[in-house]
Amino acid sequence: MAVFQVAIDGPAGSGKSTISKIIAHRLGMTHIDTGAMYRAVTLLAIENKIDLNDEASYRFLESAKISYHKDHIYIDDRLVEADIRGKLVTENVSLVSSFPYVRKKLVEIQKEVAQKGEIIMDGRDIGTVVMPNANLKIFLVADVLERAKRRQQEKIKKGHDVHLDKLVEEIMIRDQKDSTRKESPLRKAEDAIVIDTTALSIEQTVEKIIELIKKAKGEIK
16 A cells, blocks of 8 residues: 555644544544544653653553554553543643654654554654654644633533633643754744634535645545
């Protein structure tokens, strides 16, 4: 099977995972949510009661198996799709993902998966580190307030009541951490196409990216 890679990067709440998942389903591509992989590591670290601030404590990654099957993430053979969205994981994933050792181990996995067929991968360093030679690179952005509103709607659907101001603050802190970390910071690849999703619906963004994919494949001019 020919390799075709689409890298989608962007800050928290820009719609990366939701949009990538829909596109993958429609085009028959494999979707990899790298953010979920870092959440899985964070969950394991919390469950193992390690010192989250000690990079050496993450050596459990030498034996742990984190994998993706049909848009669901597993630790070994355990489905952890719901567990990785917990409050403690959300609060600590930026810290965990900042360690060079953790990023090195997960990037190895991501690079290997990226060579298997038609891949759409989303995260924060896909176009710059994981798939620097991707056929198409997209960088999604959106206004902070709009991103916070989206997160609020997600939480309301799950039965959680969260104040908008608190979500705005959390997203701004996450942006700062992601863009200033030493290892693979969030940044736009030079050849990435920027799409501002602030005023776009999910469907409009999906259609825009599908058109770009078809152009990259030479299916349309």
